[in-house]
Amino acid sequence: MKAIITFLRELQANNNREWFMTNKARYTALQAQFNAFVDELIHEISRFDSSVTGLTSKDCTYRIYRDVRFSADKSPYKTHMGAFICPGGKKSGYSGYYFHIGTGGDGYPYGHMLATGDYCCDPKVLQVLREDIVGGGGDFDDIVRSVSPTFVLDREASLKRNPKGFEQETQYAEYLRLKAYCLLHTPTDEFVCADNLARRTAELFCMTQPFLNYINRAIAYVKEEG
Secondary structure (H helix, E strand, O other): OOOHHHHHHHHHHEEEHHHHHHHHHHHHHHHHHHHHHHHHHHHHHHHHOOOOOOOOOHHHOOOOOOOOOOOOOOEOOOOEEEEEEOOHHHHHHHEEEEEEEOOOOOOOOOOEEEEEEEOOHHHHHHHHHHHHHHHHHOHHHHHHHHHOOOOOEEEOOOOOOOOOOOOOOOOOOOHHOOOOEEEEEEOOHHHHOOOOOOHHHHHHHHHHHHHHHHHHHHHHHHHHOO
């Protein structure tokens, strides 16, 4: 991954078509390297989560070209590479495991990241999740507390009050106010550049599987209800 990080940092400093086209062959080779890693990661995750069995990197990776139509930032290329490994692939609507390698800076999209869950839940899914949490007798809290402390809940967009229809003074209000049901971990350069990255990453994701199952159960329910 060291060569990929180096390329992304150079791209960040030269985010224009002329530089990219000059380095297109280099990018193509590094993209192939990243795709091979994603295929290996899918295999490692499928050892404990059969719902992703049969996926390939093509089902889970993204183009490097940015959609700048509605963005003030007109930089044409992303300065990160990512893969979203979930049942049915990235367009299925299900939550999954996200691996992201960036330039090594702070925050998204610059920092490296592992994430499990859904950062942009459908409102109907949010409603079901919140109802499940209220009626679950603490099961969601148990799941969150069982995950390694290296993962934290994404609370950035949390509501200030409980959503409409839920009592304001409830035991699990902190979870009801979430808008992104997502666990985040920020690995270091050393982590992503060391040997056996796919295996080590899968070992971390394995701890988050119960959390993912909880989210995908709500998504499946909404899909079934139509």
